[in-house]
Amino acid sequence: MTIIKETAYAKINLGLNILGKRADGYHDVSMIMQSVGLCDEITISKGSSDGGITISTNLPGLSCGTDNLAYRAAALLAGHANINPNVHIALNKNIFLAAGLAGGSSDAAAVLRGLNRYWKLKLETYELEQLGAQLGSDIPFCIEGGTMLATGRGEMLTKLADMPETHVVLAKPLNLEVSTAWVYKNYNAGRVVNAPCIWQLEARLAGGGHAITPYMGNVLETVTIPAHPVIASIKARMLGAGAYYAMMSGSGPTVFAFTDTKETAEKVQAALDDYTVETAITTTIGRMK
Incomplete structure (x- = not known):
C-alpha cells in the first residue's frame, strides 16, 4: 500500500504591512513570510472500503470534518483532477492551534503536495499554489515556504533568497x-x-x-x-x-x-x-x- 508523508512547516511574518482595503472585502498586504522548523507531520494512505476522504489527528479538540482545511484541500484537488477519492489523511499536530503560525494552511499545502504525488497528477508548483489560493491566502506560500515577499491578499508571491538560519x-x-x-x-x-x-x-x-x-x-x-x-x-x-x-x-x-x-x-x-x-x-x- 502506498503511503505518502509530508512535512507542514509553521511560518512567521518578518514584516506585515496593510496597504488598504480591497473592493472584495480583503486587504492589500505587503509582507515578508518566513518558514520555521516547528512542523506538523502529514501521512496519506488508502482509505476505507467506503471511499471518500477521512481525517484523523492526535488532537482530540480539532475537527476532522469537512471544515478542516486539510479535508477541503483534498476535496478541492480531487474535484480539480476529476478523481473519486479514497484516502485517509493523518495529521500529527505540533504547530500551536489558532496561533498566527499558518498551521492549518500549512497542513492544507502539505495535503496538496502529498496528494499530487499519491495520485501521480504531476501538477506544477504554481498550479498547486493557484488551487491553494482558493482556500486561504497563506496556503500558496506554504506550498514551498522559505522566505518570500507576499502581496495582494497574500497570494502573490516573490521568492527571496533564504534568510540565514536564525x-x-x-x-x-x-x-x-x-x-x-x-x-x-x-x-x-x-x-x-x-x-x-x-x-x-x-x-x-x-x-x-x-x-x-x-x-x-x-x-x-x-x-x-x-x-x-x-x-x-x-x-x-x-x-x-x-x-x-x-x-x-x-x-x-x-x-x-x-x-x-x-x-x-x-x-x-x-x-x-x-x-x-x-x-x-x-x-x-x-x-x-
Whole structure:
C-alpha cells in the first residue's frame, strides 16, 4: 500500500504591512513570510472500503470534518483532477492551534503536495499554489515556504533568497484564540506608529536577524495587543531574558523572538515559566526543494 508523508512547516511574518482595503472585502498586504522548523507531520494512505476522504489527528479538540482545511484541500484537488477519492489523511499536530503560525494552511499545502504525488497528477508548483489560493491566502506560500515577499491578499508571491538560519523562540498564550477576520476588521491605519519597511527588509535579508530588525514590524499588533495585553508582556519578558527582537506573528497571539544562540533561546523559554503559554524553540528554514 502506498503511503505518502509530508512535512507542514509553521511560518512567521518578518514584516506585515496593510496597504488598504480591497473592493472584495480583503486587504492589500505587503509582507515578508518566513518558514520555521516547528512542523506538523502529514501521512496519506488508502482509505476505507467506503471511499471518500477521512481525517484523523492526535488532537482530540480539532475537527476532522469537512471544515478542516486539510479535508477541503483534498476535496478541492480531487474535484480539480476529476478523481473519486479514497484516502485517509493523518495529521500529527505540533504547530500551536489558532496561533498566527499558518498551521492549518500549512497542513492544507502539505495535503496538496502529498496528494499530487499519491495520485501521480504531476501538477506544477504554481498550479498547486493557484488551487491553494482558493482556500486561504497563506496556503500558496506554504506550498514551498522559505522566505518570500507576499502581496495582494497574500497570494502573490516573490521568492527571496533564504534568510540565514536564525534561532527562534515561539510562545502562545494557552486558551487564547484570536480571530484573523476580527483583527483585520478592526484594523485602523491611524493607530500605526511604526510600520515595517518592507523594501529595506528585503534588501537586508542576507545579513540575517540583526540586519533586518530595525525594519521589522507588524501593524496588526495595534489591534491584537490592546485586546490581549499579555502579548506585550510576553514580548517584554523575552527581550529581558536575552532575545534581541520579539514580535507578534500574523494576527496573533503567538509571539516569536530571535536569539543569537540556542542557549539563549533556552533561557528565554525558561523565563516564560510563570506564564500560561505553550512554547517551542526552533530555527528559520529555507525553501523546500
